[in-house]
Structures are given as C-alpha cells and as structure tokens.
Amino acid sequence: xxxxxxxxxxxxxxxxxxxxxxxxxxxxxxxxxxxxxxxxxxxxxxxxxxxxxxxxxxxxxxxxxxxxxxxxxxxxxxxxxxxxxxxxxxxxxxxxxxxxxxxxxxxxxx
Numbered sequence: 001x002x003x004x005x006x007x008x009x010x011x012x013x014x015x016x017x018x019x020x021x022x023x024x025x026x027x028x029x030x031x032x033x034x035x036x037x038x039x040x041x042x043x044x045x046x047x048x049x050x051x052x053x054x055x056x057x058x059x060x061x062x063x064x065x066x067x068x069x070x071x072x073x074x075x076x077x078x079x080x081x082x083x084x085x086x087x088x089x090x091x092x093x094x095x096x097x098x099x100x101x102x103x104x105x106x107x108x109x110x
Contacts, residue, residue: 001026002015003015
C-alpha cells in the first residue's frame with residue numbers, strides 16, 4: 001500500500017498504487033497501516049475480531065471432538081497448542097466454579 005502522511009507523520013490516506021502524493025510504500029501488515037484502516041471501518045474490524053474469538057472456540061471444540069473420537073491424540077498437537085488449550089480449559093473451569101458458587105450464594109440469601 002502507498003500512503004500519505006500529515007504534518008505529524010500520521011497516515012491520513014492510502015492508495016493501492018503509487019500516484020501523485022502516494023510515494024511511500026508500507027507493508028500491508030504494517031502496524032500503523034492496520035491501525036489507520038481500523039479507523040475507517042471500526043464496526044467491520046470489531047465484527048472480524050468477534051468472529052476470530054468465535055472461530056477460536058469452534059477450533060477448540062473440533063480438536064476436542066477429534067481427541068474424543070481417537071482421530072488424533074492430544075499429544076500429537078504442538079506443545080504450544082496443548083498449553084493454550086489447557087489454559088483455556090482451566091479458565092473455563094474456574095469461571096464455571098465461580099458461577100456455581102454465586103448461584104449457591106443466591107440460594108442462601110447472601
């Protein structure tokens with residue numbers, strides 16, 4: 001992408017092609033470009049982030065299903081993936097325990 005900067009050095013316009021005023025090229029994944037593009041369509045970026053979170057849960061469920069059906073072994077996954085999945089499982093367990101505790105407190109009138 002080609003960009004234009006304002007007097008402070010911040011990106012204020014982008015172009016797919018080098019044209020008059022758009023001579024500085026930056027990588028499509030450059031942090032400042034990504035940040036600028038988020039300001040253009042914040043709802044679309046938030047929807048994408050929400051979708052990413054939902055897809056993470058879908059993938060977690062798929063992995064669990066494959067392990068449960070003995071299609072793969074949990075230990076077949078890369079160590080980093082195993083750690084992340086275990087962390088998420090522990091977090092969900094703690095949240096579930098907290099919710100159960102709060103429900104018990106309500107029934108006791110606390």
